Amino acid sequence: MKKAHAFRNRLFAAGFFAMVLVLMPVKVHAASKEIIELQTQVQQLLDMVQRLQSTMDSRFGVLQNLAQTTADNATQMSAAVNALQQKITAQNDAVSGKLDTASSQTQSLNDSVDELKSRVAKLDKSIQDLQTQLQNIQSPPPAGAPAGVAPAPNDNAPVAVPSAAVAPSAIQTPPLKETFQAGVRDYNAAKYEVAAGEFQDVLHFYPMDDLAGSAHFYLGEIDLKHNKLSDAVKDYNAVLEGFPGNSKAPAAQLRKGIALLQMGRKDSGIHELRLLIQRHPQTPEAAQARTKLTALGAKPAATHSAGTDQQ
Numbered sequence: 001m002k003k004a005h006a007f008r009n010r011l012f013a014a015g016f017f018a019m020v021l022v023l024m025p026v027k028v029h030a031a032s033k034e035i036i037e038l039q040t041q042v043q044q045l046l047d048m049v050q051r052l053q054s055t056m057d058s059r060f061g062v063l064q065n066l067a068q069t070t071a072d073n074a075t076q077m078s079a080a081v082n083a084l085q086q087k088i089t090a091q092n093d094a095v096s097g098k099l100d101t102a103s104s105q106t107q108s109l110n111d112s113v114d115e116l117k118s119r120v121a122k123l124d125k126s127i128q129d130l131q132t133q134l135q136n137i138q139s140p141p142p143a144g145a146p147a148g149v150a151p152a153p154n155d156n157a158p159v160a161v162p163s164a165a166v167a168p169s170a171i172q173t174p175p176l177k178e179t180f181q182a183g184v185r186d187y188n189a190a191k192y193e194v195a196a197g198e199f200q201d202v203l204h205f206y207p208m209d210d211l212a213g214s215a216h217f218y219l220g221e222i223d224l225k226h227n228k229l230s231d232a233v234k235d236y237n238a239v240l241e242g243f244p245g246n247s248k249a250p251a252a253q254l255r256k257g258i259a260l261l262q263m264g265r266k267d268s269g270i271h272e273l274r275l276l277i278q279r280h281p282q283t284p285e286a287a288q289a290r291t292k293l294t295a296l297g298a299k300p301a302a303t304h305s306a307g308t309d310q311q
Helices: 002-023 033-138 166-171 176-188 192-205 210-225 229-242 249-262 266-279 284-296
Strands: 149-152 155-160
Touching: 002 033, 033 229, 033 266, 176 192, 176 210, 192 210, 210 229, 210 249, 229 249, 249 266, 249 284, 266 284
Parallel strands: none
Antiparallel strands: 149 155
16 A cells, blocks of 8 residues: 555656656747657646546545455454354353253252261160160169068069169269250369360260250360370260251361361362262351361362261
């Protein structure tokens, strides 16, 4: 385009020079044949310049139109490519999100099944223990025992009556809430041995009560403070497996993950923290788990399944 403008400028300069020659005063023989021929050639040159200028303007307009059309097409194609890329990215994100959700749901379902199996096994054991205790209580004392035997009104055979030794054990059963609250007070006062005994009483006399789950949690905290990491993990598992609906369950899972990390079992600890986030995402314990995972350089959610540690 620049060359075309330069050429056109040169033609204008030549035409202007020719006009100057024509207008210059001539001498006496200005009307000679040579002057006339020169004027004719100048006129022809001017006509050629005008035609060339018209042709250049026409071609320049066509080039401008083509350039504008090309630019518009390039803009439209760029917009179409960007839209297609955004659509593909959105579809990939949606598919990835669905896969992550399905993986999390599958993992949660597997965990729920495992917990249910554990609870059923523990319930069966508790029922067997209760049946054994009932059989022991209902069994009559030996026939030769002097205590606890009274004569029947119309029969000489001895009749078993409740032994006096049974009554004190029933009287000595501690009240549930008072015993648990005393354990909490002693725990907060750093009287860990006394608190552990009180929590053990709760587990012994009321093994199926929901407060037994909280007692397991505090026993785990006491074990963790004494650096008994394996025992602490077992206590936390007792909460998670036997009392998953207990209010201490999120804290138990968090503390279990921390105990596993302290034991050097990084993968298992990270797995527990991720399970906590999946099961109780809105709890303060889940927020602490996210912070811990970030510090470890791990993502809050895993796309693969891992087995839960059973201690």
